[in-house]
Amino acid sequence: MPRAHRPRRLAVAATALAGALAFSACEGGGDMTLSAPPTSPTTTAPPSPTTSSAPLTTVTSSSPGYVPVKPAYPSDAKEQTRAGAEAFIRYYFAALNYSWMKPDALILIDLGDETCNSCKSLSATAQELVAKNEKYTSLPARVTGIEYALGDDVNMRFVVDIHQFKSERVSSAGDVVGVDREKTLKRIVGVKWGVDRWRINLIGAG
Structure with a gap:
C-alpha cells in the first residue's frame, strides 16, 4: 500500500523567504517574514497582473519535465x-525565480551588495534547494x-509591486514539502x- 506523504515545514535558516517570497529588511531592524507556513496543497489559478508593467519572465508552465529558461x-541593465x-x-x-525553479545557486552570485541581508537570505534558499535536490x-x-x-x-x-503566487516546493521524488x-x-x-554594474543593496518594507 503506498505510503502517504505529508508536507513538512521548510527550515530555512535566517530566511527572507520561508519557501516563497518573504522579505527581510536590509537596514534598521529584524526580519519581516511575510510568507505563511506551508499548508496542504490545493489547486488555484494565479490572477493576472494588476498593472500594465511587463512581466519579469515568460515562465508559465509547471508541467512534468518543464525546464525553466535562464x-x-x-543590455539596458548595464547602463548607469x-x-x-x-x-x-x-x-x-x-534570476531569483529561475534559481528556485531550476534550481541554480550560481545565478544570484554578485547581484546583491554585501550589505543586503535579504539578498543573502534569498541566495541561501537557492543554495539549500540545490543541496537538498528540491525545487519550485x-x-x-x-x-x-x-x-522610481x-x-x-x-x-x-524604487517602490516595487510584487505578486507572490501560490507555489509548491517539491523533493527529487516529487513529494510536496512546502506550499x-x-x-x-x-x-x-x-x-x-559600483565599478561597472548595479547591485541590490536594500529590500525593505514599502
Whole structure:
C-alpha cells in the first residue's frame, strides 16, 4: 500500500523567504517574514497582473519535465541610468525565480551588495534547494510594477509591486514539502552602482 506523504515545514535558516517570497529588511531592524507556513496543497489559478508593467519572465508552465529558461542579462541593465537600474531590478527577480525553479545557486552570485541581508537570505534558499535536490514547480513571484522614488546616479530607490503566487516546493521524488500562499507585496528596493554594474543593496518594507 503506498505510503502517504505529508508536507513538512521548510527550515530555512535566517530566511527572507520561508519557501516563497518573504522579505527581510536590509537596514534598521529584524526580519519581516511575510510568507505563511506551508499548508496542504490545493489547486488555484494565479490572477493576472494588476498593472500594465511587463512581466519579469515568460515562465508559465509547471508541467512534468518543464525546464525553466535562464534569463539573459539585459543590455539596458548595464547602463548607469534610471532605466538601467529598473531593468536590473527586473532581471534580479527573474534570476531569483529561475534559481528556485531550476534550481541554480550560481545565478544570484554578485547581484546583491554585501550589505543586503535579504539578498543573502534569498541566495541561501537557492543554495539549500540545490543541496537538498528540491525545487519550485511553478513561478514563485512576478514584478507587476516599479516606480522610481528617489536617488542619484549612484544610489536609487524604487517602490516595487510584487505578486507572490501560490507555489509548491517539491523533493527529487516529487513529494510536496512546502506550499506557499498567494499574496501581493509592496517593497522598497534599493540599487547601488559600483565599478561597472548595479547591485541590490536594500529590500525593505514599502
